[in-house]
Amino acid sequence: MILLKQVFKAYGALEALRGIDLEIPEGECAVLIGPSGCGKSTLLKTINRMVDIDAGTIELGGVDVGAYAPELLRRQIGYCIQGVGLFPHFTVHDNIAVVPRLMKWPEAKIEVRVRELMEMSGLPESYRLKKPKELSGGEAQRVGVCRALAADPPVLLMDEPFGAVDPLTRERLQLAFTEIQKALKKTVVFVTHDVEEAITLADRIVVMNQGRILDAGTPGKFAGALKDDFVVSFLGSEYPLKLLRRYEVSVLALETLPEWRGDLPAGMRDTVPETMPDTLLGAIPDHFSGEAISQPPGHEASLKEVLSEMLRLGLRSIPVRDKTGRLAQVTYEDLAGWLKEVSQV
Numbered sequence: 001m002i003l004l005k006q007v008f009k010a011y012g013a014l015e016a017l018r019g020i021d022l023e024i025p026e027g028e029c030a031v032l033i034g035p036s037g038c039g040k041s042t043l044l045k046t047i048n049r050m051v052d053i054d055a056g057t058i059e060l061g062g063v064d065v066g067a068y069a070p071e072l073l074r075r076q077i078g079y080c081i082q083g084v085g086l087f088p089h090f091t092v093h094d095n096i097a098v099v100p101r102l103m104k105w106p107e108a109k110i111e112v113r114v115r116e117l118m119e120m121s122g123l124p125e126s127y128r129l130k131k132p133k134e135l136s137g138g139e140a141q142r143v144g145v146c147r148a149l150a151a152d153p154p155v156l157l158m159d160e161p162f163g164a165v166d167p168l169t170r171e172r173l174q175l176a177f178t179e180i181q182k183a184l185k186k187t188v189v190f191v192t193h194d195v196e197e198a199i200t201l202a203d204r205i206v207v208m209n210q211g212r213i214l215d216a217g218t219p220g221k222f223a224g225a226l227k228d229d230f231v232v233s234f235l236g237s238e239y240p241l242k243l244l245r246r247y248e249v250s251v252l253a254l255e256t257l258p259e260w261r262g263d264l265p266a267g268m269r270d271t272v273p274e275t276m277p278d279t280l281l282g283a284i285p286d287h288f289s290g291e292a293i294s295q296p297p298g299h300e301a302s303l304k305e306v307l308s309e310m311l312r313l314g315l316r317s318i319p320v321r322d323k324t325g326r327l328a329q330v331t332y333e334d335l336a337g338w339l340k341e342v343s344q345v
């Protein structure tokens with residue numbers, strides 16, 4: 001667990017952190033978000049003592065970070081920044097191996113670890129001996145994440161690590177990171193400017209402005225009523241839609257549609273493809289058009305995709321396939337009800 005109490009930091013007359021209280025439970029990913037200059041990077045760097053604080057306390061697993069020698073502290077904390085900062089003359093392997101070598105791991109163990117991390121983050125094995133200049137921006141970012149994870153630190157600090165790549169690569173990196181985090185459950189503090197990135201990665205979103213934390217909570221919480229006007233305007237009026245993008249249909253408690261074995265409902269006989277399997281036809285309520293059932297979203301579709309499909313078809317409910325492959329129905333009320341529920345957690 002990371003615990004900050006009343007942390008203050010000034011650069012000369014500029015008060016960068018003004019009384020930060022924050023608790024990040026073990027295994028959780030906290031995403032710091034806020035406008036440029038609000039103190040996100042400073043806050044991150046106080047945790048591994050790249051920035052020393054003026055007042056307050058920071059504890060890591062119950063121990064004051066001031067009690068650690070900074071070098072020892074940094075070996076326990078993975079650190080990953082925008083632009084990566086890979087050593088240009090080192091190979092990918094040697095870049096990832098930096099901290100394990102400092103910790104005097106045997107080379108055989110380092111080799112296994114490097115291969116394991118490259119595989120986990122989707123880097124081909126053949127890249128092991130490449131130099132950073134031979135990598136694309138996204139690949140270099142992956143190497144940066146591998147390097148931060150190399151010595152298996154319990155804590156990971158990530159300062160806009162995916163900021164410098166195109167949107168598609170960014171999405172892929174986010175996905176890879178989500179998978180890694182699911183498996184490794186590190187305690188992560190992640191800085192971003194991007195609301196969608198925060199929603200995608202965070203267990204807890206922390207909104208900052210002018211050196212203070214204005215609000216913190218689950219991504220769902222911010223879809224509900226909020227106290228602070230700045231938080232509302234910073235996250236934007238499309239926040240609930242962005243939140244729907246993170247979650248899959250399978251989060252809804254779906255009722256499968258009743259079996260129906262009669263003729264097709266009136267109006268549908270001409271629109272349903274003849275190849276439609278009987279089991280699918282057996283579950284069609286009258287108001288679904290042929291188009292709605294010809295390719296129902298699967299249980300891995302996002303709630304945003306489902307809502308988009310409803311809007312496109314002009315329907316208040318559409319069929320989806322549940323985990324078992326059976327047809328179920330998602331209604332507009334299901335989505336609104338779910339949003340209301342998560343915003344109250």
Ligand SMILES: Nc1ncnc2c1ncn2[C@@H]1O[C@H](COP(=O)(O)OP(=O)(O)OP(=O)(O)O)[C@@H](O)[C@H]1O
Nearest residue numbers: 011014016034035036037038039040041042043193
């Ligand atoms: N080493 C420094 N010396 C003086 N002022 C600094 C230093 N580092 C940061 N600042 C100032 O402290 C404030 C907070 O900076 P910080 O980098 O923490 O913000 P940020 O929220 O991470 O910004 P960005 O999103 O633009 O990276 C800013 O006004 C910045 O100019």
